[in-house]
Amino acid sequence: MCIGYSTTKLQSVITIKDIAKVAGVSHTTVSRALRADSRITPDTTERVLRLADEMGYVPNSIAQSLNAKRTYTIGMLVTSVADPVVMDFMEGAEGIAQERGYCIFLSTSRNDPAREFNVVDTFQRRRVDGVILVAPRTGDKCRLALERIQVPMVLLDSEEVNDTHPAVNVDNVGGASLAVAHLLQWGHRRIGYIGATDRRLTNVKRLSGYTKTLEQAGIQLDPTWIINPEADDDLQRGRLGLGQCLAAGVTAIFCYNDQIAISVLNSCYHKGISVPQQLSIVGFDDIRLASYVNPPLTTVRQPLQEMGRTAMKMVLGLIDKAQVKNEMLDCELVERASVAPPCTV
Amino acid sequence: MCIGYSTTKLQSVITIKDIAKVAGVSHTTVSRALRADSRITPDTTERVLRLADEMGYVPNSIAQSLNAKRTYTIGMLVTSVADPVVMDFMEGAEGIAQERGYCIFLSTSRNDPAREFNVVDTFQRRRVDGVILVAPRTGDKCRLALERIQVPMVLLDSEEVNDTHPAVNVDNVGGASLAVAHLLQWGHRRIGYIGATDRRLTNVKRLSGYTKTLEQAGIQLDPTWIINPEADDDLQRGRLGLGQCLAAGVTAIFCYNDQIAISVLNSCYHKGISVPQQLSIVGFDDIRLASYVNPPLTTVRQPLQEMGRTAMKMVLGLIDKAQVKNEMLDCELVERASVAPPCTV
DNA sequence: TTGTACGCGTTATCAA
DNA sequence: TTGATAACGCGTACAA
Numbered sequence: 001m002c003i004g005y006s007t008t009k010l011q012s013v014i015t016i017k018d019i020a021k022v023a024g025v026s027h028t029t030v031s032r033a034l035r036a037d038s039r040i041t042p043d044t045t046e047r048v049l050r051l052a053d054e055m056g057y058v059p060n061s062i063a064q065s066l067n068a069k070r071t072y073t074i075g076m077l078v079t080s081v082a083d084p085v086v087m088d089f090m091e092g093a094e095g096i097a098q099e100r101g102y103c104i105f106l107s108t109s110r111n112d113p114a115r116e117f118n119v120v121d122t123f124q125r126r127r128v129d130g131v132i133l134v135a136p137r138t139g140d141k142c143r144l145a146l147e148r149i150q151v152p153m154v155l156l157d158s159e160e161v162n163d164t165h166p167a168v169n170v171d172n173v174g175g176a177s178l179a180v181a182h183l184l185q186w187g188h189r190r191i192g193y194i195g196a197t198d199r200r201l202t203n204v205k206r207l208s209g210y211t212k213t214l215e216q217a218g219i220q221l222d223p224t225w226i227i228n229p230e231a232d233d234d235l236q237r238g239r240l241g242l243g244q245c246l247a248a249g250v251t252a253i254f255c256y257n258d259q260i261a262i263s264v265l266n267s268c269y270h271k272g273i274s275v276p277q278q279l280s281i282v283g284f285d286d287i288r289l290a291s292y293v294n295p296p297l298t299t300v301r302q303p304l305q306e307m308g309r310t311a312m313k314m315v316l317g318l319i320d321k322a323q324v325k326n327e328m329l330d331c332e333l334v335e336r337a338s339v340a341p342p343c344t345v
Numbered sequence: 346m347c348i349g350y351s352t353t354k355l356q357s358v359i360t361i362k363d364i365a366k367v368a369g370v371s372h373t374t375v376s377r378a379l380r381a382d383s384r385i386t387p388d389t390t391e392r393v394l395r396l397a398d399e400m401g402y403v404p405n406s407i408a409q410s411l412n413a414k415r416t417y418t419i420g421m422l423v424t425s426v427a428d429p430v431v432m433d434f435m436e437g438a439e440g441i442a443q444e445r446g447y448c449i450f451l452s453t454s455r456n457d458p459a460r461e462f463n464v465v466d467t468f469q470r471r472r473v474d475g476v477i478l479v480a481p482r483t484g485d486k487c488r489l490a491l492e493r494i495q496v497p498m499v500l501l502d503s504e505e506v507n508d509t510h511p512a513v514n515v516d517n518v519g520g521a522s523l524a525v526a527h528l529l530q531w532g533h534r535r536i537g538y539i540g541a542t543d544r545r546l547t548n549v550k551r552l553s554g555y556t557k558t559l560e561q562a563g564i565q566l567d568p569t570w571i572i573n574p575e576a577d578d579d580l581q582r583g584r585l586g587l588g589q590c591l592a593a594g595v596t597a598i599f600c601y602n603d604q605i606a607i608s609v610l611n612s613c614y615h616k617g618i619s620v621p622q623q624l625s626i627v628g629f630d631d632i633r634l635a636s637y638v639n640p641p642l643t644t645v646r647q648p649l650q651e652m653g654r655t656a657m658k659m660v661l662g663l664i665d666k667a668q669v670k671n672e673m674l675d676c677e678l679v680e681r682a683s684v685a686p687p688c689t690v
Numbered sequence: 691t692t693g694t695a696c697g698c699g700t701t702a703t704c705a706a
Numbered sequence: 707t708t709g710a711t712a713a714c715g716c717g718t719a720c721a722a
Contacts, residue, residue: 015715026693031717039691061470062410063715066698071407081426082436082633082650091427094453098460103467106451108439115443122448125406262637269639288427292607294614294639305427360699371709376701384707408699411714 014057023051034059065127074315075105075123077116078134084259084287085304089134089156092308100316102129111137124149130315132156133165137198152318156311159201161326166318168311168327172202175300175331176209176254179282182298182333183252184217187341188280192250194241194260195228203228206256206284224248238263242271251342252280258287258299265293265338276340286334296336303329359402368396379404410472419660420450420468422461423479429604429632430649434479434501437653445661447474456482469494475660477501482543497663501656504546506671511663513656513672517547520645520676521554521599524627527643527678528597529562532686533625537595539586539605540573548573548601551629555599569593583608587616596687597625603632603644610638610683621685631679641681648674 016034020027025044032040033048040048051057065071074097078086090106097104105128107119123131130152155167183191193210195203207226214221225248229240238260245253255261261283268275275281275295283290286301310327317324361379365372370389378385378393385393396402410416419442423431435451442449450473452464468476475497500512528536538555540548552571559566570593574585583605590598600606606628613620620626620640628635631646655672662669 017715027716028694028718029692032692035717041691044691058466058469060411060472060715062407062416062472063698064717065407066405066411066700066714067716067718069698080436081439082432084429087427087432090451091425091453094426094451098452098463103450103452103471105448106435106439107443107448108436118443121403124403126448127405127407266637266639266641289634289637292611292634292638294611296611362699372700373702373709373711374707376699377708380701386707389707405699408714409701411699411716412701414714 013060014055015060016057019048019051019055019057022055023048069127070129070319071127072102073105073126073128074102074312075107075119075126075128075131076134077107077109077119077123077131077136079109079111079137081106081108084289085157085257085285085302086134088287088304089308089311092305092310093132093156093312094308095305096309096312096316102312102316120149123151129319130154132311132315133158135199136160137200152315154311154314154318154324156307157202159199159205166314166324166326168307168314168329170302170307170329170331172205172331173209173212175284175302176206177213178331178333179254179284179300180210180213182335183254183280183282183339184213184219186252186280186339188252189219189342190222190225190248190250190252192225192227192241192245192248192253194237194245194253194255194264195226196234196237196256196260197228198232199256203256210254222248225250234259235263238265239267242267250279252282252339254282254284256284258283258285258290258297261297261299261338262289262293265295265297276338278343280339280342282339290334291336295338298336298339299334301332301334303332358405359400360405361402364393364396364400364402367400368393414472415474415664416472417447418450418471418473419447419657420452420464420471420473420476421479422452422454422464422468422476422481424454424456424482426451426453429634430502430602430630430647431479433632433649434653434656437650437655438477438501438657439653440650441654441657441661447657447661465494468496474664475499477656477660478503480544481505497660499656499659499663499669501652502547504544504550511659511669511671513652513659513674515647515652515674515676517550517676518554518557520629520647521551522558523676523678524599524629524645525555525558527680528599528625528627528684529558529564531597531625531684533597534564534687535567535570535593535595535597537570537572537586537590537593537598539582539590539598539600539609540571541579541582541601541605542573543577544601551601567593570595579604580608583610584612587612595624597627597684599627599629601629603628603630603635603642606642606644606683607634607638610640610642621683623688625684625687627684635679636681640683643681643684644679646677646679648677 016030017027020030030048033045109116133155135157153165155165158167159169227241227244229237231237231240242264261281273279283297283299286299290297290299314324361375362372365375375393378390454461478500480502498510500510503512504514572586572589574582576582576585587609606626618624628642628644631644635642635644659669
């Protein structure tokens with residue numbers, strides 16, 4: 001257990017004692033005046049405030065934290081910031097945090113157990129008041145470590161419904177249904193699904209929305225339509241998935257997420273397959289880039305920022321001992337230009 | 346000046362005093378044993394360490410900070426996290442921070458002066474050891490407030506070369522030259538530029554790289570080729586810019602950044618203009634999405650993560666009183682499929 | 691209405 | 707080699 005650090009001292013600023021000396025009162029009085037305590041004379045309060053301003057006093061929240069035993073800090077653990085989905089989660093979460101006087105410690109795990117351990121340890125040492133686990137992969141080792149910290153924690157986009165920690169998720173089954181129903185409406189009957197096995201639980205949900213909707217439409221599901229490419233990233237998944245889909249003779253593809261869909265789009269471009277004339281494609285997430293690609297991608301929108309906001313509200317709720325329940329937000333279909341009637345060649 | 350907060354206490358964990366009591370030594374000894382101070386008997390050191398482990402002791406870095414007057418925390422102020430460029434800056438910066446035992450406070454200003462003020466105030470109260478200002482727009486009010494804090498600060502992607510604060514930038518002039526030279530090489534002679542006036546300084550640099558390169562090629566520059574659309578965001582800039590470029594009879598466009606380029610690409614799609622057959626396009630940045638669009642975008646790559654890493658190394662350097670100089674990193678041309686010989690219609 | 695004294699958890703100084 | 711004590715900056719019982 002290493003605790004040592006470089007020992008250089010850095011800051012050296014005005015404290016309430018300095019103000020007290022100048023004002024000719026005790027530091028207690030200054031402390032009270034600053035917090036607008038009604039017991040202090042308006043006179044001295046005024047004087048203290050003016051002095052504080054003139055002397056450039058800035059409260060030391062480290063000292064406040066030590067005393068109050070709370071830091072007004074939330075740790076957010078993400079696998080990577082450089083992910084369009086995570087990015088919006090954070091934007092939403094940070095908005096609420098800032099409003100409520102909280103700060104966010106941002107840490108990335110990069111799927112590296114050592115880093116994960118390190119981050120959890122850091123969160124403990126720094127006494128964060130709460131933790132948001134963003135899109136944790138199932139089987140994260142750090143979860144166990146985090147259980148140990150008795151700190152409010154919420155799961156964002158984990159799909160794991162866990163009795164010990166509340167979670168914010170989207171209706172993945174319903175969202176997938178939206179996508180497939182849309183394709184059915186355009187006349188498609190042979191619809192493929194390209195999944196992502198590293199997001200196991202979410203993948204299962206979206207897949208089940210897909211199968212359910214096909215069944216309800218009375219369509220005999222061909223197992224070769226369901227593809228879970230053996231790949232490490234979404235880019236490869238799209239590329240591999242497209243090949244297999246084509247082999248399965250599908251007229252439309254519903255993809256686990258936009259990144260896969262966009263990769264499919266890209267592969268189509270390279271193979272000279274025109275979308276949506278020859279193949280229709282629907283994604284999931286509605287990341288910013290979905291509307292930029294050619295053709296603009298029809299997709300299922302997740303309210304990403306709203307999810308981030310909700311997760312933050314939930315941790316803050318837990319911190320204030322409020323009752324907090326799992327949240328499941330709705331998706332919405334965004335029609336753009338990657339879907340057309342099936343090619344009748 | 347409001348300082349009041351909710352007053353609920355949260356944590357309550359093992360301290361060195363608790364360990365001391367159990368070990369039958371003073372808390373000083375425990376403190377030393379934990380830091381592997383050579384003055385303590387290997388015997389007691391061992392015993393203390395074992396106890397610390399058993400009792401689940403986690404050092405309180407708040408208390409450490411109060412004492413040491415440093416927090417091992419860096420404040421990063423960004424206008425928005427939901428920006429593909431910023432995202433990579435952060436990924437890079439966070440990597441270094443984590444390696445060196447620092448944490449990042451992430452705060453967004455969203456171009457709102459009130460928020461900016463709030464963030465700066467927060468950074469001061471929380472006694473961050475340093476600040477990274479990410480892609481600050483010129484004229485940020487907060488700069489003045491930040492000057493007041495006597496805390497190491499570095500500017501990332503600001504293009505402002507400022508004597509008081511070191512900056513990390515990319516060679517914008519050289520990068521633009523790369524792009525234009527590439528278009529010249531393919532035979533283009535009428536090349537447009539779509540700029541972004543809200544990034545004033547960077548815009549000027551890229552524009553100057555553009556003009557310089559054209560001049561060196563002995564091309565008479567037509568002022569109508571240079572377009573600075575009156576718009577608030579890059580999407581609109583692309584749309585408006587394309588119209589004006591077309592009117593100017595240009596065969597290729599160099600765009601201030603990828604977002605504009607992609608918007609141009611998108612507008613072309615809608616107008617039935619095929620890229621690169623009828624119009625060549627080059628962007629700047631090489632954001633992830635640049636390789637996903639159709640056609641994949643030829644662009645000038647900024648080493649975004651490297652810039653983030655460099656900025657972080659620089660603040661940490663400043664904190665440790667090292668000599669730190671401005672850094673200018675090189676760009677690199679990434680050839681993809683949005684450039685072809687000029688259309689000879 | 692104001693001030694004194696103590697505690698928050700840790701490190702540093704000085705004495706034993 | 708170890709320990710008592712003070713200090714970091716702030717908040718708060720309790721006393722005046």
